[in-house]
Each structure stands twice: as structure tokens, then as C-alpha cells.
Amino acid sequence: MNHFFLIAMMCLGLVVRAQDGKVIKAGIIGLDTSHATAFVETLNKGAKNPEDAPKIANIKVVVAFAQGSKDIESSTKRVPEYTSKVKAMGVEIVETVEELVKKVDVVFLESNDGRVHWEQLKPVLAARKPVFIDKPLAGNLVDVVRILDVFEKSKVPMFCSSSLRFSKATQSVRNGSIGSVLSAETYSPAHIEPTHSDLYWYGVHGCEALMTVMQSGCETVQRGVTPDGKIEVTGLWKGGRKGVFRESNGKDRSGYGGKAIGEKGEATVGNFDGYDVLLFEIVKMFRGQPSPVRIDEMLELYAFMEAADESKRQGGAVVKIKDVIARARAAAALLP
Numbered sequence: 001m002n003h004f005f006l007i008a009m010m011c012l013g014l015v016v017r018a019q020d021g022k023v024i025k026a027g028i029i030g031l032d033t034s035h036a037t038a039f040v041e042t043l044n045k046g047a048k049n050p051e052d053a054p055k056i057a058n059i060k061v062v063v064a065f066a067q068g069s070k071d072i073e074s075s076t077k078r079v080p081e082y083t084s085k086v087k088a089m090g091v092e093i094v095e096t097v098e099e100l101v102k103k104v105d106v107v108f109l110e111s112n113d114g115r116v117h118w119e120q121l122k123p124v125l126a127a128r129k130p131v132f133i134d135k136p137l138a139g140n141l142v143d144v145v146r147i148l149d150v151f152e153k154s155k156v157p158m159f160c161s162s163s164l165r166f167s168k169a170t171q172s173v174r175n176g177s178i179g180s181v182l183s184a185e186t187y188s189p190a191h192i193e194p195t196h197s198d199l200y201w202y203g204v205h206g207c208e209a210l211m212t213v214m215q216s217g218c219e220t221v222q223r224g225v226t227p228d229g230k231i232e233v234t235g236l237w238k239g240g241r242k243g244v245f246r247e248s249n250g251k252d253r254s255g256y257g258g259k260a261i262g263e264k265g266e267a268t269v270g271n272f273d274g275y276d277v278l279l280f281e282i283v284k285m286f287r288g289q290p291s292p293v294r295i296d297e298m299l300e301l302y303a304f305m306e307a308a309d310e311s312k313r314q315g316g317a318v319v320k321i322k323d324v325i326a327r328a329r330a331a332a333a334l335l336p
Contacts, residue, residue, distance in 0.1 A: 024059040024286060027104035029097055029120050030068030030111030031082040032075035035134055038275045039108060040064075044089045048276065055280045059287075063092045063103045069113030072193060101127040106286040108132050114196060115139035118147060125150065130157040132282045135208070136200035137298060141306040141328040144299065146335060152295050159291040160298055162208040163278035164188070164256060170269045173213045178262030183242045186210040186258030186270035190231050190247040198312070199245075199305035203231065205256060206245050209270035210235075211301045213260045214243040218300060221307035222318045233308040299325065 026043065028036050040061045047053045066083045069075035083093060094100050097120055101107065107129045111120060114136035124131050137160040138144045151158045164170065173181060188206030192198050199207055211218070217238040226232045230247035237243065246253060258270030281292045300321065306328070307319045 022058065024106060025062045025104045026059055026106050026108060026286070027100045028061055028064040028086070028091070028108045028110050029100065029124075030109065030113075030116075030134075031064055031066045031086060032068030032078045033110055033112040033134065034078075034082075035275060036064070036108070036110040037082050037085050039110075039279055040086045040089050040091060042276055042279055044091070052276065052280070056283055059106075059283055061086070061089075061091055061108075063094055063100050065094055065097050065100045068111035069116065072113055072195065074193075075112040097123045101129055104129065106130045108134070108282070110134045113139070114143070114200060118143050121147065125154060125156060128154070128156050130286055132285070133158060133160040135160060135162050135204050136196060137302060139196045139200065141197065141302055141324065142331045142335070144302040145325070145328045145332040148295050148299055149332070157285055157291060159282075159285065159293040161278060161281075161293050162205045163275050164205045164209045164270060164272060165212045165293070166277040166281055167209070167269075167271050167273040168277070169267065169271055170209050170212050173260045173262070173267050173269050174215070177264075178260060178267050179264040181213050181215070181241070181260050181262045183244075184210055184213050184258060184260040184269060185244045185246065187246045187248050187253040188256045188270070197302075197306050197309050198231070199233070199308055200302070203245065203247065204301075204305065205272075206248075206258070206270060207233075207305055208301055209256075209258060210243045210245050211297070211304060213269050214241065216297060216300055217241075218243070218304055218321055220318050220320055221304055221311055222316065223308040223311035224316055231308075233304075233311075235304060303328070 043061050064086055066079050101123050107124050109131055117138055186206040186209045190203035193201035218235045220236045222234050224232045226246055228249050230249050233245045235243045256270055256272040260267055260269045285291055303321050303325050307321050307324045311317055311319045
């Protein structure tokens with residue numbers, strides 16, 4: 001880690017170190033997603049592969065606040081089962097987020113419902129605890145802007161990401177294995193939850209993989225339909241580069257995947273390598289390394305998906321991402 005960055009972070013009181021065997025105590029907000037139980041299992045029971053043990057050494061989940069979504073049935077019905085599972089792995093259940101932050105060094109915000117994230121983050125920010133925010137970052141772009149802006153100003157370490165960002169193949173392309181990426185296509189399931197922008201709920205997985213390899217600079221978005229009736233979103237980047245997300249169809253686009261074409265050839269991208277690849281990145285941040293995802297990248301991802309909704313509302317028109325962001329910023333400025 002950069003020496004001057006470390007000094008600055010220590011002055012802010014935001015570096016969490018596990019020295020001399022001291023355990024970093026983690027808390028989880030929201031037990032309505034399988035991500036929560038997967039993280040607890042790896043951290044509290046140990047890495048599946050022995051060689052991964054140092055990546056998660058000296059960090060344990062000690063406490064959780066169970067409630068995630070308040071009204072999405074697919075989430076709320078999971079809470080009793082997942083609460084029982086994490087209790088069996090040594091996790092204490094508390095009644096409020098305020099109580100949770102007093103007991104921990106770092107936080108996983110795992111509530112499956114992005115609409116509750118803003119309120120649940122307030123005590124975390126007040127306590128200045130480093131936090132990973134699971135997808136979706138929020139339920140709409142206005143709240144995405146509000147959350148990202150307050151974290152950027154506070155300098156509290158955070159990031160939000162799908163695990164698909166960190167799959168080996170996707171990261172290889174991101175890091176230059178095929179040179180500069182000229183175009184890419186990804187696919188994933190895209191189940192829609194009516195309370196959220198369409199792609200935020202599940203299409204975020206494939207969109208995140210697409211944005212990871214194409215990187216920043218998307219200018220316009222257009223939403224359409226594939227020949228087999230599934231969602232198709234086309235983005236144009238600076239210099240004429242093109243990225244396309246399509247909803248999986250269970251046939252030629254089954255599950256998660258895609259392809260990127262670069263100056264040096266092409267490669268598979270967008271595959272799912274499990275949750276541990278994401279967890280290892282979260283732990284790095286909790287130990288004091290910089291966030292692996294920049295604020296502007298998180299904003300552009302969610303703006304891309306919101307622009308797809310705006311294109312749909314306009315009957316498939318081409319929408320400028322900068323216009324979508326500007327409207328969201330204006331609306332966020334009016335919020336209390």
C-alpha cells in the first residue's frame with residue numbers, strides 16, 4: 001500500500017488491522033440473501049481451499065441485524081432460515097443497526113432490497129465503519145447518487161459490486177489480456193422486481209461484467225428486445241466502441257457469460273466464479289487497501305441501467321447517460 005495513503009487513512013481512523021492475532025469483527029446488515037450466509041460460512045468456518053486461508057485470516061462475522069427488505073416476499077421469507085443458519089455459525093442477532101455498529105469494526109450491508117440501503121447506511125456512516133454494499137446499490141439512480149456522494153465526501157471506505165466483476169476471465173480481460181477492448185457482449189438472468197429499476201435487481205450481474213471489461217466512457221444507451229423476446233441493451237462508448245447486455249434465455253445464452261473482442265484477440269467474459277472472489281476483495285478493503293471499484297465506475301454502471309429504463313419509457317430511443325445522471329443529481333439535491 002502507498003505509504004502516504006496509509007498515513008492519511010490512519011489519521012482518519014479508517015484502517016482496520018488484524019495484528020498480533022487480533023480479529024477484525026464484522027457485522028452483517030440484512031439476512032435476506034444467500035450472499036450473507038455464504039460470506040459467514042467462509043469467514044467463520046474457513047476457506048474452501050486451504051491456499052485461500054490467508055486471504056480471510058483474522059476476520060469473523062460476530063453480529064447481524066436480520067431485517068433486510070420490509071415488503072418484498074422473495075426476500076422477507078428467507079430471513080428466518082438465514083437467521084437460524086448464521087446463529088449456528090456463532091453470530092449474535094441484534095435488534096438495531098445502531099447496536100450492530102457498536103460491536104464491529106467493519107460492515108457488510110447485505111439487504112437484498114436496495115431501497116432500504118440509505119437508511120441502513122446512516123448509522124454506519126455516523127460510526128465511520130468501512131462497508132461493503134451488496135448489489136443493488138439502491139432502488140433507483142437518485143438514491144445511488146445520494147449514497148455515492150455522501151461516501152465520496154466522508155472518505156469512509158466502501159464499494160458495491162456483483163461477484164461477476166471479479167471472475168478470473170473478466171479480470172484477465174480488464175487487465176489487458178486481449179489489449180484494449182473494442183466491443184463486448186454479456187448475458188445474465190434479468191428477473192425484474194417492480195420496486196426497482198428493471199436491471200438493478202438481477203440484470204446488474206451481466207451489466208457489471210460488461211462495464212468491467214468495457215470500462216468507463218459509455219455515452220449512450222438504447223434498449224430493445226432480442227429475437228427471442230428478451231431484454232437487450234446496447235451502449236456506445238467514446239471512439240465508437242460498443243457493448244451489449246442481453247437477458248439469458250436458457251438456451252444459447254444460459255446462465256452467465258459473454259465475449260469480449262480486443263486488439264489482440266477475443267476472450268470469454270462474464271462467467272460466475274462463486275462468491276469468494278468478491279469476498280477476498282472486500283477483505284482487502286477491510287484491511288486498509290483502497291476500494292477495488294471507483295466511485296465513478298459505480299455511478300456509470302447504475303446510470304447505464306437507469307438509461308436502459310429511460311430508453312424503454314421512450315419506446316427504444318437512444319438516451320445519453322450524462323442526461324440521466326444530471327436529472328438524478330438534480331432530484332437528489334432536493335432530498336432531505
